[in-house]
Amino acid sequence: MTESPAHTDLWPAPLATGAVDATVTVPGSKSVTNRALVLAALAAEPGWVRRPLRSRDTLLMAEALRALGVGIEETVSSSSASGGPAGEAWRVIPARLHGPATVDVGNAGTVMRFLPPVAALADGPIHFDGDPRSHERPLHGVIDALRALGARIDDNERGALPLTVHGGGALDGGPVEIDASSSSQFVSALLLSAPRFNQGVEVRHTGAVLPSLPHIRMTVDMLRMAGAQVDTPESGGEPDVWRVSPSALLGRDLVVEPDLSNAAPFLAAALVTGGRVTIPDWPERTTQPGDALRGIFTAMGGSCELTDAGLTFTGTGRVTGIDADLHEVGELTPVIAAVAALADSESVLRGVAHLRLHETDRLAALAKEINALGGEVSETEDGLRIRPRPLHGGVFHTYEDHRLATAAAVIGLAVEGVQVENVATTAKTLPDFPELWTDMLSPASGPSAVPRG
Ligand SMILES: O=C(O)C1=C[C@@H](OP(=O)(O)O)[C@@H](O)[C@H](O)C1
Numbered sequence: 171m172t173e174s175p176a177h178t179d180l181w182p183a184p185l186a187t188g189a190v191d192a193t194v195t196v197p198g199s200k201s202v203t204n205r206a207l208v209l210a211a212l213a214a215e216p217g218w219v220r221r222p223l224r225s226r227d228t229l230l231m232a233e234a235l236r237a238l239g240v241g242i243e244e245t246v247s248s249s250s251a252s253g254g255p256a257g258e259a260w261r262v263i264p265a266r267l268h269g270p271a272t273v274d275v276g277n278a279g280t281v282m283r284f285l286p287p288v289a290a291l292a293d294g295p296i297h298f299d300g301d302p303r304s305h306e307r308p309l310h311g312v313i314d315a316l317r318a319l320g321a322r323i324d325d326n327e328r329g330a331l332p333l334t335v336h337g338g339g340a341l342d343g344g345p346v347e348i349d350a351s352s353s354s355q356f357v358s359a360l361l362l363s364a365p366r367f368n369q370g371v372e373v374r375h376t377g378a379v380l381p382s383l384p385h386i387r388m389t390v391d392m393l394r395m396a397g398a399q400v401d402t403p404e405s406g407g408e409p410d411v412w413r414v415s416p417s418a419l420l421g422r423d424l425v426v427e428p429d430l431s432n433a434a435p436f437l438a439a440a441l442v443t444g445g446r447v448t449i450p451d452w453p454e455r456t457t458q459p460g461d462a463l464r465g466i467f468t469a470m471g472g473s474c475e476l477t478d479a480g481l482t483f484t485g486t487g488r489v490t491g492i493d494a495d496l497h498e499v500g501e502l503t504p505v506i507a508a509v510a511a512l513a514d515s516e517s518v519l520r521g522v523a524h525l526r527l528h529e530t531d532r533l534a535a536l537a538k539e540i541n542a543l544g545g546e547v548s549e550t551e552d553g554l555r556i557r558p559r560p561l562h563g564g565v566f567h568t569y570e571d572h573r574l575a576t577a578a579a580v581i582g583l584a585v586e587g588v589q590v591e592n593v594a595t596t597a598k599t600l601p602d603f604p605e606l607w608t609d610m611l612s613p614a615s616g617p618s619a620v621p622r623g
């Protein structure tokens with residue numbers, strides 16, 4: 171776990187004094203927004219991305235694509251005259267991709283993995299760099315694969331950022347083997363740009379178990395919606411092999427679903443306070459991993475109902491521990507761990523060793539911070555064992571990790587005196603988190619919370 175820079179700003183997490191009863195409109199999905207931007211930028215015609223997430227990760231993606239020559243106009247429509255829903259809409263106008271350009275990836279996995287293949291299609295050098303943590307996150311799967319497919323890349327002995335892709339205006343493509351056991355984003359990255367490779371791509375994963383499969387399904391679904399032909403293990407192909415044929419991509423008019431992973435802390439609030447939270451616009455069908463929260467939180471003690479109003483989750487006031495393999499839905503782990511720390515029995519969270527390479531080493535950070543509040547969390551080889559203990563207040567460090575901050579807020583609902591360090595780090599995917607959280611707890615939308623200074 172890398173120590174985060176010292177932040178002195180401490181956010182007193184509000185304590186819930188009763189059962190939460192609220193409707194929370196969660197902003198758009200990071201994963202959908204950033205895929206939509208890449209696919210729209212590579213299309214043969216302009217497209218729309220409606221209700222995009224506007225957060226650090228998605229603004230970095232938009233800025234990077236603009237640096238490569240793509241037009242992205244941010245508009246707000248008050249009516250649906252254009253055929254889409256009212257609200258924010260980004261018009262994406264593809265153009266010849268070119269360097270020289272510099273891309274700041276911040277600490278966005280989607281930007282650092284999805285854009286080097288796009289840069290290989292550009293003319294000229296594209297330099298990539300980002301936050302210190304971005305230098306530690308794995309990128310070798312993308313770099314090695316792109317080289318094998320014909321790209322020229324200057325990197326370093328670590329096979330990580332910073333690096334420069336010397337785009338040649340086109341890429342051969344073809345078959346390639348990668349070990350994507352450290353991040354599903356390696357596979358998604360190659361597939362997203364593949365319709366524009368001369369021979370398309372055949373990606374064969376050859377390592378240990380692949381994490382986050384729903385995110386690869388999301389990539390495949392969105393490629394197909396843009397007109398690409400994709401063969402997958404699920405469509406009768408070989409296990410761990412994905413093929414994308416070369417083709418032009420359509421300019422789509424796409425409405426971004428709410429970010430179901432970012433719904434996690436709000437649903438957790440219903441669970442731990444024995445209250446009720448509704449998330450409007452919860453899709454009936456989705457590839458987002460956050461959809462698994464319905465089953466996971468129900469197993470921890472509650473029930474949910476999907477209606478026209480959205481997903482309503484109702485807690486009973488009793489939270490039970492869980493033994494769960496989260497390898498498909500790893501990004502949900504921090505909030506699930508927070509709930510587990512408040513449960514009445516032990517939890518074991520498995521299959522998430524790759525979280526050690528996320529925004530921070532999430533397993534080490536969760537164990538350290540929950541234990542600092544009096545908890546008993548230990549790391550296993552591939553996850554966490556959480557034995558609930560009476561917790562007390564204190565500073566919860568967040569290591570520049572948005573999901574550590576939202577997990578801390580969940581604990582703070584039930585434990586007096588939790589201070590969340592650098593809550594602003596939620597801006598990575600959910601910039602309005604503190605406001606959404608206090609609104610959820612405000613008397614206007616339900617029972618009370620005690621603001622503490
Ligand atoms: O493709 C995506 O949008 C994502 C894939 C997952 O990455 P890993 O496979 O690296 O866990 C997930 O954790 C991340 O938050 C978003």
Ligand SMILES: C=C(OP(=O)(O)O)C(=O)O
Binds near residue numbers: 277280501528599
């Ligand atoms: C792992 C995450 O992000 P990234 O897209 O930076 O990998 C996450 O949001 O939980």
